[in-house]
Amino acid sequence: MSDGPAAQSPWQTVTITGIEKRTPRVTSFFLQPSRSFAYRAGQHVDVRLTAPDGYQARRSYSIASAPESGETIELAIEKLDDGEVSPFFHEIAAVGDEVELRGPLGGHFVWSDSDGGPLLLVGGGSGVVPLMAMIRHRAARKSAVPAALVFSARVWDEVIFRDELIGLDDRRDGFDLVLTLTREAARRPVDYSRRVDAAMMVQSMARLPAPPRLAFVCGSNAFVSAAAQALIDAGVPAGLIRTERYGV
Amino acid sequence: MVTRGFFSGRKPPTDADARIPPGQYLEQGFPVLSAGPTPRVRTEDWSFTLKHGPRPIKKWNWTEFNALPLTKMTRDIHCVTAWTKFDTAWQGVLVDDILAGAGIEPPTAFTLALSFDGYTTNVPTKDVTAGKAMVALLYEGKPITPDHGGPARLLVPHLYFWKSAKWLNGLQFTERDEPGFWELRGYHIYGDPWREQRYAGDP
Numbered sequence: 071m072s073d074g075p076a077a078q079s080p081w082q083t084v085t086i087t088g089i090e091k092r093t094p095r096v097t098s099f100f101l102q103p104s105r106s107f108a109y110r111a112g113q114h115v116d117v118r119l120t121a122p123d124g125y126q127a128r129r130s131y132s133i134a135s136a137p138e139s140g141e142t143i144e145l146a147i148e149k150l151d152d153g154e155v156s157p158f159f160h161e162i163a164a165v166g167d168e169v170e171l172r173g174p175l176g177g178h179f180v181w182s183d184s185d186g187g188p189l190l191l192v193g194g195g196s197g198v199v200p201l202m203a204m205i206r207h208r209a210a211r212k213s214a215v216p217a218a219l220v221f222s223a224r225v226w227d228e229v230i231f232r233d234e235l236i237g238l239d240d241r242r243d244g245f246d247l248v249l250t251l252t253r254e255a256a257r258r259p260v261d262y263s264r265r266v267d268a269a270m271m272v273q274s275m276a277r278l279p280a281p282p283r284l285a286f287v288c289g290s291n292a293f294v295s296a297a298a299q300a301l302i303d304a305g306v307p308a309g310l311i312r313t314e315r316y317g318v
Numbered sequence: 319m320v321t322r323g324f325f326s327g328r329k330p331p332t333d334a335d336a337r338i339p340p341g342q343y344l345e346q347g348f349p350v351l352s353a354g355p356t357p358r359v360r361t362e363d364w365s366f367t368l369k370h371g372p373r374p375i376k377k378w379n380w381t382e383f384n385a386l387p388l389t390k391m392t393r394d395i396h397c398v399t400a401w402t403k404f405d406t407a408w409q410g411v412l413v414d415d416i417l418a419g420a421g422i423e424p425p426t427a428f429t430l431a432l433s434f435d436g437y438t439t440n441v442p443t444k445d446v447t448a449g450k451a452m453v454a455l456l457y458e459g460k461p462i463t464p465d466h467g468g469p470a471r472l473l474v475p476h477l478y479f480w481k482s483a484k485w486l487n488g489l490q491f492t493e494r495d496e497p498g499f500w501e502l503r504g505y506h507i508y509g510d511p512w513r514e515q516r517y518a519g520d521p
Contacts, residue, residue, distance in 0.1 A: 083319060116400075118341075120319055125326030128341055128400050154343075162323035169321055175517065177503030178353050291350040295465065298355035308355045308435070315351055 081118060084171045086163055087142055093228045095149050096196055097160060098134065100142045101171065109137055111207035112180035112200045112286070115145070115173030119158055129155040132199040132288075132314075133174065134231075136206035146230060148196040179286060179314045183208060187215035190275060190282035190306070192266065192297045194222045194289025195230075200314060201288060202231050205245065209238055218246040218282075220274045222266055222293065225254040246277045266296060268303035275304065282306060288314040337394055338402050339511035345401035350465045353499065357435045357485050361469050366453065367432075367488040368420050376420040380469065384455065386411040386419050391452055393475035395482070396511035408473050410454035413446045413489070426491040430498060431472045431483040439483050439498035440507070441474055443491065450476065453486055478509040478516070 088100035111133075118128040135144035149160040163169070181189065181204045189208075191201040198221050208217055223229045229249060239247035250262035250270065262270055275282060285306055287297045294315045301311055338344060361380040368375045378386075392407045417424060424443045431439050445451065454462060454473040462468030467484025474481045480500050501507050506515040514520060 119321040119324040121324050121326035122320050123326055126341065127324075127343060130399055158321070158324050167322055168319065170319055175504065178500075291465070295350075295356060302355060308357070311355050313352060313354055315349075 081170045081172045083168050086165055086167045086169070089163070089165060092146055092230050095228065096146055096230050097149070098144050098146045099159060099163065100144050101169075102142050103171070107143065107174070109133060109143070109174035110180040110182060111136060111203040113174035113176045113203075114200065115143070115171050115175060117145070117155060118170040118172070119155060120170070127154050129153075130175070132203070134199045134202045134206075136203055136210045138207065138210035146196065146199045146202075179288070179312050181207070181284065181286065183211040183213040183215060186283060187217060188278040188280055188282045189215055189217040190278065190285040190301075191217065191219040192222075192271075192285065192287045192289075192301070193219065194266075194293030194297065195224075195228070197287075197289030197293065197314070197316060198230050199288075201286060202235075204286065205235070205238060208245065209243075212243075214244060216244045216278050216280070218248065218274050218277050220248045220250065220266060220270065220297075222250045222252060222289070222297075224252050226251060226257055246274075248274045248277070266293075266300050268300045271297075271300045271304035271306070275306075283310065285311045286314075287311060289316065291315045334404070337404065339396055340514045341516075342396055342400055342402040342511065345403050348403060348406075348466065349397065349399070349401060351397065351399060351480075352484065353437065354435055356464045358464055359434050359469055359485055359487075364469050365487060366416075366470065368416060368422075369432075369488060369490040370425045371490070371492065375422060378419075383411065383453075383470075387415045388455070389415070389452060391454075391473065391475070393473075395475050395479050398478040398480055398505065398509070398516050402511075406475075407458050408452065408454040409456040409459070410452040410470070410473065412449060412452045414449060416453065416489070417447070424491065426493050428492045428495045430490040430492050430496055431481075431486060432488040432490055433483050434485040434487050437483055437485070437499050439472075439481050440492075440496055440501060441477065441481055442495065442508075445477065446472075446474060446489075450474065476510075478506075478511055480505065481509055 084101040087102045090098045114132045131145045134146045147159045150156045193201045256263040364380045367377045396402045429443045451474040472483045
């Protein structure tokens with residue numbers, strides 16, 4: 071692999087310029103860096119909050135926006151009830167607030183148009199966020215690389231970026247969206263209503279003109295373990311699969 | 319910079335404070351992180367090779383390796399994704415005992431840990447000898463699950479946990495400090511949590 075060492079930047083102050091609710095539990099925060107911020111689709115940032123007594127909390131969040139999207143970066147943050155950083159964003163943060171950010175970080179779970187494909191993306195819940203950056207990058211570059219996203223959510227209303235994804239799917243430009251809902255009936259003919267499995271992966275890969283040359287899987291550890299195993303059972307070589315796992 | 323409206327609700331008790339490196343938080347669970355799918359390595363297929371450069375020095379199968387002296391090690395561990403977990407209890411073979419089993423002194427100043435899935439990570443040899451590191455075979459008295467790197471993982475608890483390579487199948491002594499998988503992808507060459515050496519360029 072040709073991933074070079076990323077030049078690592080120190081902490082910088084960023085300003086919240088926009089807030090957009092995506093689903094009941096996920097809200098996007100648009101951040102304006104104070105210094106130039108070049109990144110690749112799939113990378114993440116560290117965010118740091120500081121209390122008046124000096125206590126600091128930091129968490130990593132994937133970037134949802136495409137590198138081509140301009141000055142601001144989008145983080146789509148899921149509210150975790152027992153969290154300490156995500157509740158700040160959901161309950162307190164307002165446009166104009168400043169937080170500290172470091173990045174971009176991570177040189178493995180990244181994809182550029184020039185890396186080619188076909189590309190298979192598998193996301194569970196907020197695990198779709200770094201995959202969304204890749205899909206948006208692909209669209210922004212008007213890339214011809216065939217790509218499919220298998221996106222598992224509990225219910226239709228928790229499908230993050232739903233309208234945008236369906237809009238990209240409708241273009242029929244080589245991007246295919248497959249949704250699977252684990253607690254509701256499927257809404258579209260191509261969609262499923264169960265947890266990801268090998269049969270779903272075989273059928274989703276059949277939507278690509280050739281077997282995937284790269285697969286990216288992101289979500290909770292349980293989701294990633296199940297999805298990566300489903301891909302292997304569907305015949306995808308383990309060496310082509312890159313994973314990113316959230317939490318416990 | 320103080321963040322408007324953020325207060326230290328999660329501040330650990332002061333007696334724990336001294337055990338948590340800068341920028342880390344205390345985690346009760348045991349999160350799983352890896353760059354790819356979890357390899358399922360059967361112990362009958364497992365082997366461990368000690369190498370000097372490309373040259374194998376000695377190779378053990380699972381049974382032979384388990385016959386080396388076992389040592390218990392209970393340590394706090396620190397992941398670069400900012401969680402710290404206290405008192406993780408491991409049992410395995412000290413790198414010192416592996417070297418003794420091969421009848422050698424450490425031949426070079428640097429070591430590369432090698433894994434079944436192609437993962438590598440580099441550590442100075444002095445950081446894995448003198449009782450500082452082991453090849454762990456048991457976690458809390460039980461075989462290490464595949465998620466956590468079983469059958470065998472490196473344990474270098476005083477460095478960020480990506481240095482404790484999962485699914486270990488060998489140690490290679492190298493003349494130079496050769497960057498491993500994450501070290502080639504923007505992470506720090508050494509990774510001392512107490513100096514907060516997370517990323518390349520950190521002091």
